Amino acid sequence: MYKNILQNIDNIAVWPVISFVIFFLFFLCLLWWVFTADRNVIDKLKNLPMEEGEKNSLSNAKPE
Template identity: 50%
Template sequence: MLKFIKGNLESIDGVAIYPIISLLIFFIFFTVLFWWVFTAKKEHIKEVSNIPLELIPDKEINDKNDLPL
Protein backbone atom coordinates (compact mmCIF):
# COMPACT_ATOMS: atom_id res chain seq x y z
CA MET A 1 0.00 0.00 0.00
CA LEU A 2 2.78 2.43 0.89
CA LYS A 3 4.49 1.71 -2.44
CA PHE A 4 1.53 3.15 -4.33
CA ILE A 5 1.48 6.33 -2.26
CA LYS A 6 5.25 6.77 -2.34
CA GLY A 7 5.36 6.22 -6.10
CA ASN A 8 2.70 8.86 -6.75
CA LEU A 9 4.32 11.39 -4.45
CA GLU A 10 7.77 10.95 -6.00
CA SER A 11 6.38 12.10 -9.34
CA ILE A 12 5.34 15.50 -7.88
CA ASP A 13 7.97 18.23 -8.04
CA GLY A 14 8.66 19.97 -4.73
CA VAL A 15 6.64 17.55 -2.63
CA ALA A 16 9.46 17.31 -0.05
CA ILE A 17 8.59 20.75 1.31
CA TYR A 18 5.24 19.60 2.77
CA PRO A 19 6.65 17.40 5.55
CA ILE A 20 9.05 20.19 6.49
CA ILE A 21 6.21 22.72 6.67
CA SER A 22 4.11 20.30 8.74
CA LEU A 23 6.96 19.75 11.18
CA LEU A 24 7.51 23.50 11.52
CA ILE A 25 3.82 24.17 12.18
CA PHE A 26 3.75 21.38 14.78
CA PHE A 27 6.93 22.62 16.48
CA ILE A 28 5.86 26.29 16.50
CA PHE A 29 2.38 25.51 17.84
CA PHE A 30 3.64 23.45 20.76
CA THR A 31 6.46 25.89 21.51
CA VAL A 32 3.94 28.75 21.75
CA LEU A 33 1.61 26.59 23.85
CA PHE A 34 4.49 25.63 26.17
CA TRP A 35 5.46 29.31 26.51
CA TRP A 36 1.85 30.35 27.26
CA VAL A 37 1.45 27.68 29.96
CA PHE A 38 4.50 28.89 31.84
CA THR A 39 3.74 32.62 31.49
CA ALA A 40 -0.02 32.52 32.20
CA LYS A 41 -1.17 34.25 35.37
CA LYS A 42 -2.04 31.85 38.15
CA GLU A 43 -5.23 33.81 38.96
CA HIS A 44 -6.48 33.32 35.41
CA ILE A 45 -5.77 29.58 35.55
CA LYS A 46 -7.67 29.26 38.86
CA GLU A 47 -10.60 31.29 37.54
CA VAL A 48 -10.90 29.22 34.37
CA SER A 49 -10.50 25.92 36.21
CA ASN A 50 -13.40 26.79 38.54
CA ILE A 51 -15.88 27.67 35.78
CA PRO A 52 -17.50 24.20 35.67
CA LEU A 53 -17.89 24.22 39.47
CA GLU A 54 -19.68 27.58 39.80
CA LEU A 55 -23.26 27.40 41.02
CA ILE A 56 -26.19 28.84 39.10
CA PRO A 57 -27.65 31.90 40.89
CA ASP A 58 -30.93 31.23 42.76
CA LYS A 59 -32.92 33.60 40.54
CA GLU A 60 -32.18 31.49 37.45
CA ILE A 61 -33.15 28.29 39.29
CA ASN A 62 -36.46 29.80 40.45
CA ASP A 63 -37.25 31.12 36.97
CA LYS A 64 -36.75 27.67 35.51
CA ASN A 65 -38.96 26.04 38.16
CA ASP A 66 -41.82 28.49 37.49
CA LEU A 67 -42.18 27.48 33.85
CA PRO A 68 -45.49 25.81 32.95
CA LEU A 69 -45.31 22.20 31.87
Protein backbone atom coordinates (compact mmCIF):
# COMPACT_ATOMS: atom_id res chain seq x y z
CA MET A 1 0.00 0.00 0.00
CA TYR A 2 2.70 2.52 1.02
CA LYS A 3 4.85 1.50 -1.92
CA ASN A 4 2.12 2.57 -4.34
CA ILE A 5 1.66 5.89 -2.55
CA LEU A 6 5.36 6.69 -2.63
CA GLN A 7 5.63 5.77 -6.30
CA ASN A 8 2.95 8.30 -7.18
CA ILE A 9 4.82 11.25 -5.63
CA ASP A 10 6.63 13.35 -8.21
CA ASN A 11 10.41 13.67 -7.80
CA ILE A 12 10.50 11.26 -4.84
CA ALA A 13 14.01 10.07 -5.79
CA VAL A 14 15.52 13.48 -5.07
CA TRP A 15 14.83 13.40 -1.29
CA PRO A 16 17.27 10.58 -0.42
CA VAL A 17 19.96 12.42 -2.38
CA ILE A 18 19.26 15.66 -0.52
CA SER A 19 19.38 13.81 2.81
CA PHE A 20 22.70 12.21 1.93
CA VAL A 21 24.21 15.54 0.87
CA ILE A 22 23.12 17.21 4.11
CA PHE A 23 24.58 14.34 6.18
CA PHE A 24 27.82 14.35 4.20
CA LEU A 25 28.26 18.13 4.57
CA PHE A 26 27.59 17.92 8.30
CA PHE A 27 30.13 15.10 8.62
CA LEU A 28 32.76 17.07 6.69
CA CYS A 29 32.17 20.17 8.83
CA LEU A 30 32.51 18.11 11.98
CA LEU A 31 35.76 16.55 10.74
CA TRP A 32 37.09 20.00 9.85
CA TRP A 33 36.22 21.30 13.33
CA VAL A 34 37.90 18.33 15.03
CA PHE A 35 41.16 18.80 13.13
CA THR A 36 41.26 22.59 13.43
CA ALA A 37 40.01 23.04 17.00
CA ASP A 38 42.35 24.55 19.53
CA ARG A 39 43.83 21.92 21.86
CA ASN A 40 43.06 24.07 24.93
CA VAL A 41 39.35 24.13 24.03
CA ILE A 42 39.32 20.35 23.66
CA ASP A 43 41.00 19.92 27.05
CA LYS A 44 38.54 22.32 28.67
CA LEU A 45 35.57 20.43 27.19
CA LYS A 46 37.11 17.11 28.20
CA ASN A 47 37.44 18.19 31.86
CA LEU A 48 34.05 19.89 32.04
CA PRO A 49 32.11 16.91 33.48
CA MET A 50 34.67 16.50 36.26
CA GLU A 51 34.58 20.19 37.15
CA GLU A 52 30.77 20.12 37.35
CA GLY A 53 30.92 17.10 39.65
CA GLU A 54 33.38 18.83 41.98
CA LYS A 55 31.21 21.95 42.16
CA ASN A 56 28.09 19.91 42.95
CA SER A 57 29.80 17.78 45.59
CA LEU A 58 31.25 20.87 47.30
CA SER A 59 27.94 22.69 47.33
CA ASN A 60 26.15 19.65 48.75
CA ALA A 61 28.67 19.16 51.56
CA LYS A 62 27.40 20.10 55.01
CA PRO A 63 29.58 22.49 57.02
CA GLU A 64 30.87 21.10 60.27
